Amino acid sequence: MFVRLVVLLLTAFALAGCAVQRTVDSQVQSWSTLARLPQPPTYRLDLLPSQHQSRAFDLIVPMAHAALQRAGLQRDDTAPRLIAEIGVRTGTGLADGPWYPYGPWGGGFGWSRHSGVRAGWMLRELPPTLYRNEVSVVLRDATTQKTVYETSASNEDVWTDAPRIFGVLFDAALTGFPMPPAGARQIRLPLAPAGAGAH
Template structure:
């Protein structure tokens, strides 16, 4: 009996070490598509943020997305000025999840992903705040989280669309305040003259601190 308990302890300790290692390293993989018709950096470098009726109706929930988009726009040199913006900017966000059948069952998965949750913000968008983790699941496939953002820019004077970009991320782990901010940064990377079309961007996340210890059962003495 003591031997079995020792083996159980070693197994749990190994899982804890694996989880700690995974927690210390994290990358956000973004599938980005960008199309720009801007000849150069806008002058003046200002924009007016145009909110859709659905975004205005759900202002308290959308405020977090709005703030993250503004921070990313500021990082590429654009400042919000709703009275004298040279650009008109629309933003969107999507959030939904499903079971990761393909990874769990391999090529013999009985069916593909069935995205079964989402609320709308923006052009065909959804939104939800949450934190998830795909751990050791022996009975059901892990949850697969889909997160996406979009940014569309128009010239204020002509109303011509001059910039369109989006970023998508799927993973069994999510932390929405981190993921959405990272996606806006990825979508706007290279502004105002990024590579045209699809590309992939990997963003390493800073380690906030050591992983939290996982309790391990103490072995019984023989």
Template sequence: MTTLPWKKIAALLGMAALLAGCATHRVVEGDVRSFSQLPATATAQQPMTYRIERLPSQQMPSFDPIAALAEQALARVGLQRDDERAQWVVQLGVQAGYTPRRDPFYDSPPWAFGGWGWYGGRGGWGMHGMWRLGEPAPLHRRAVSIVMRDARTQAVVYETSAVHEDVWVSDPAVYGVLFEAALNGFPQPPQGPRQVRIPLPATQP
């Protein structure tokens, strides 16, 4: 898997305003893993405040759009950012990369299927022949993580992550959807790995 640097991730986010198209019903499937030490009544404790603690690699303006998407997802589950009176310390993680895929007919001899074959995948079809036309599109991988610690004791109270792979080029909004998927079920999510399906916000022309 190839990983993209923060600046390229930020560039993708910056292109969101330039994307054009009609409304879409695309659904993002996130592979989610969550671990919680919070009680079920945690959201009833008002206000639930937090501050974001940036890692050294995140000390740059290009990380601001990513933090903003995370803040929106945190707000949806009842958390309010308050750097002065934070109850929790939140650390964010984001990864972007791709995984090349092999044509299933790549190793076929040139005489197989008359020298031509078809391959299919998640969202794409192509033709493979003697000259290896139409290689499979790579899987674009997007991943986010959230770690919450008690601001007083520094004990980890919540850990969650969400991963999405798709053959389509990632819309920058995918990161926000993945943060939302990672927080699904907060403060006591289901145990073990699970899939969370969340609609991708429609892009208007």
């Protein structure tokens, strides 16, 4: 009876998790010299040689294009008004202390010799691993080569969703374009389900 109850609880938790869409909290900071959307609002994406030769960028480039177009820009590789440059970076590290983010305790299930499955709590000896993902976008005037827009977005979480999280970060970085609020800000956006294509 107890085992059946545990199985039912685990099933309910799994179904609830599938029904809840994850969100991504991004730290964003932008700088702009633009007073309005450039006319025509066209751009060309220029990649560095290392980005051209990276297979990972084959997945990231469509996400950047989609975010730039959602921000109101139109791709024009022949006669663009703006030149766009992008960057991505990812890494891992430990949280700053054992209490991040939910305290030093974690729930778990284990086997008991006397009662079969048992549910309980265990003390975590080490802080969880954090996954940090960052993107940057720089826009330059195609005629003068002057930088007119610079923005970045970063996220730290105990879950890793690369590479699809980069699509959300590009959207966050371009929030408010072409006249974003001054200073650092936090942007929360939904994470597209796996298999939904480029965000």
